[in-house]
Amino acid sequence: MPLRRRSISYSRYGYIFCLPFVLAFLVFSLYPILYTALIGFTDLKGVNTREFHILDNPFDNFKNLLFENELFRKSIVNTGIIWILNFIPQLGIALLLTAWFTNKRLNIRGQGAFKILFYMPNVITAGTIAVLFSSLFAYPIGPVNSLYQMLGWSSEPVNFLLDKWTARGIVSFIQYWMWYGHTMLILIAGVLGINPALYEAAAIDGANGWQQFTKITLPGIKTIMLFVLITSMIGGLQMFDIPQLFQSGGPDNSTYTASMFIYAQAFKGQYLYNRAAAASMILFLIAAVLSAILFYMLRDRDAARTKKEEKRIRKAARAQGGVTHV
Amino acid sequence: MYSATKKTNTFALKLNRTFIYIVCVFLALMSIMPFWIMFVNATRSTPQIQAGLSLLPSSHLMRNLEVLVGKSFDPLTGLMNSFIISAGTTLCAVYFSALTAYALVVYNWRFRQPFFTFIVLIMLIPAQASAVGFYQFMYQLGWTNNHLPLILPAIASPAIVFFMRQYLLGALSFEIVESARVDGSGEFATFNRIILPIMMPAVATQAIFVFVGSWNNLFMPLILLTKQDYYTLPIMVNLLRGDIYKTEYGSIYLGLSLTAIPLFIVYFLLSRYIIEGVALGSVKE
Numbered sequence: 001m002p003l004r005r006r007s008i009s010y011s012r013y014g015y016i017f018c019l020p021f022v023l024a025f026l027v028f029s030l031y032p033i034l035y036t037a038l039i040g041f042t043d044l045k046g047v048n049t050r051e052f053h054i055l056d057n058p059f060d061n062f063k064n065l066l067f068e069n070e071l072f073r074k075s076i077v078n079t080g081i082i083w084i085l086n087f088i089p090q091l092g093i094a095l096l097l098t099a100w101f102t103n104k105r106l107n108i109r110g111q112g113a114f115k116i117l118f119y120m121p122n123v124i125t126a127g128t129i130a131v132l133f134s135s136l137f138a139y140p141i142g143p144v145n146s147l148y149q150m151l152g153w154s155s156e157p158v159n160f161l162l163d164k165w166t167a168r169g170i171v172s173f174i175q176y177w178m179w180y181g182h183t184m185l186i187l188i189a190g191v192l193g194i195n196p197a198l199y200e201a202a203a204i205d206g207a208n209g210w211q212q213f214t215k216i217t218l219p220g221i222k223t224i225m226l227f228v229l230i231t232s233m234i235g236g237l238q239m240f241d242i243p244q245l246f247q248s249g250g251p252d253n254s255t256y257t258a259s260m261f262i263y264a265q266a267f268k269g270q271y272l273y274n275r276a277a278a279a280s281m282i283l284f285l286i287a288a289v290l291s292a293i294l295f296y297m298l299r300d301r302d303a304a305r306t307k308k309e310e311k312r313i314r315k316a317a318r319a320q321g322g323v324t325h326v
Numbered sequence: 327m328y329s330a331t332k333k334t335n336t337f338a339l340k341l342n343r344t345f346i347y348i349v350c351v352f353l354a355l356m357s358i359m360p361f362w363i364m365f366v367n368a369t370r371s372t373p374q375i376q377a378g379l380s381l382l383p384s385s386h387l388m389r390n391l392e393v394l395v396g397k398s399f400d401p402l403t404g405l406m407n408s409f410i411i412s413a414g415t416t417l418c419a420v421y422f423s424a425l426t427a428y429a430l431v432v433y434n435w436r437f438r439q440p441f442f443t444f445i446v447l448i449m450l451i452p453a454q455a456s457a458v459g460f461y462q463f464m465y466q467l468g469w470t471n472n473h474l475p476l477i478l479p480a481i482a483s484p485a486i487v488f489f490m491r492q493y494l495l496g497a498l499s500f501e502i503v504e505s506a507r508v509d510g511s512g513e514f515a516t517f518n519r520i521i522l523p524i525m526m527p528a529v530a531t532q533a534i535f536v537f538v539g540s541w542n543n544l545f546m547p548l549i550l551l552t553k554q555d556y557y558t559l560p561i562m563v564n565l566l567r568g569d570i571y572k573t574e575y576g577s578i579y580l581g582l583s584l585t586a587i588p589l590f591i592v593y594f595l596l597s598r599y600i601i602e603g604v605a606l607g608s609v610k611e
Binding site for chain 1: 339342343346347350353354356357358360361363364367375376378379422423425426428429430432433434435436437438441446447448450451452453454455456457458459460461462463466475478479480481482487513514517538541542544545548549559560563564566567575578579582585586589590592593597600601604605606
């Protein structure tokens with residue numbers, strides 16, 4: 001009897017084990033995206049409509065959105081404004097707290113408890129928080145109004161939610177408040193990844209806290225900050241729960257975001273699936289461009305590092321007289 | 327001279343520290359106060375809330391609950407639906423992501439590297455990009471008002487595969503797989519009985535985040551679930567804004583509290599792992 005010593009190839013299991021992922025992606029992600037893209041070129045609208053046709057001018061929906069639709073443009077601008085108003089203080093506070101919490105000389109106590117409390121709002125349902133804040137700022141009776149009158153800042157109740165910029169400010173504040181703890185935790189992890197010897201050397205050379213922060217910490221977490229920036233931008237593009245449940249986009253559509261536009265066009269009123277689909281595609285393209293920038297920047301660094309490593313190994317190999325051992 | 331500068335230095339340090347503690351305590355209060363007011367107001371009557379702010383609970387909890395449940399808000403149904411969807415999503419996401427990550431790490435197949443690049447590329451696709459097509463597709467299948475379209479897509483969770491692959495690269499030694507093969511264990515059984523337990527720390531961390539994320543999700547459920555029997559808690563929050571509860575302030579706060587309590591419990595039981603998990607997930611480049 002011949003010995004069966006044929007080595008078994010296990011590679012097929014690689015395909016088999018990835019199959020559920022691939023199937024789920026094709027059915028629940030890729031097909032719906034392509035379908036959405038297709039609908040963007042058609043006349044599909046109305047409840048219970050099953051038949052639809054490609055438009056005579058396939059780009060009509062896109063043209064309408066980009067050049068004629070005031071509300072869509074406004075929703076994009078609002079999304080941008082609210083995101084910026086939230087991101088600048090978010091990154092600022094997160095950086096400040098990171099600098100404080102990672103400074104060994106300051107030796108801040110109770111960091112564990114502070115971290116838990118700062119991150120807490122992130123876990124609670126955004127919708128709940130939005131309705132909560134709309135109740136807190138309610139007119140004429142609400143906790144913030146009570147506080148205003150208690151402190152003597154105002155004798156009359158203030159209708160905060162009538163003013164465009166106040167409403168935008170509150171939505172931005174909620175976003176900031178929910179996310180600065182998250183950003184801080186990521187930045188702290190980044191700082192902890194920096195070689196501590198750098199700080200020791202700097203301290204010996206007489207660098208003060210500020211110099212260490214600007215010359216070592218900031219350059220050291222550049223990539224992580226970029227990561228935070230892009231993921232926050234892509235998250236910001238999808239902003240929906242808070243403005244939707246806070247004031248349904250009001251007052252005067254000042255907190256009406258792009259995702260709310262898609263939702264309202266497709267699933268309310270006239271059921272303009274085609275226009276919503278076209279808007280989705282525009283949003284998707286913006287997100288894709290942002291992701292591409294992120295990947296370009298992250299990959300570039302890695303590729304450069306691998307190349308350097310390869311060069312080093314080759315050089316070492318040459319030095320050893322052509323014997324490669326890697 | 328030296329001791330004098332040292333003294334001013336320690337003084338400056340102390341001043342600095344005091345300032346930092348004040349800021350941190352202020353931020354901590356900012357995190358707590360809105361929720362505190364929410365819980366307190368859930369126990370107060372409408373006239374009490376109208377009379378002004380209070381930080382102490384009152385005794386109208388039961389009446390607020392009666393009013394709340396007496397109208398369209400049904401917290402138990404919402405809790406059940408949210409739980410079914412979140413638990414299903416979590417199971418699908420962590421199990422199949424672990425399996426996919428295992429395939430990416432252990433087996434040497436032709437498309438391994440391209441497939442990994444592909445996973446990284448699709449990681450940041452926003453849900454809105456496919457929402458309209460997804461809805462139409464599910465509508466044609468008759469799957470609206472069904473939990474499955476909210477659960478099954480989690481089988482393909484690229485970000486979790488990415489995280490678990492990183493974890494496996496560090497935690498798995500091939501000798502374990504080899505020796506399992508020598509013992510005659512099938513590949514699938516090896517994964518389930520030996521690899522999955524090794525991956526437990528990563529699975530647990532990701533499970534928390536998937537569960538919370540799914541629990542809080544509003545956009546997709548809002549689109550797909552139109553019958554009240556299927557509403558999840560975040561959709562029910564929407565009801566609290568409507569006219570039915572217009573002046574029942576206490577009930578509104580109670581409804582909000584009920585949607586938040588499960589999350590507070592989860593958070594305070596698991597906060598250590600959550601805080602660690604956030605940091606872990608970020609150092610991925």
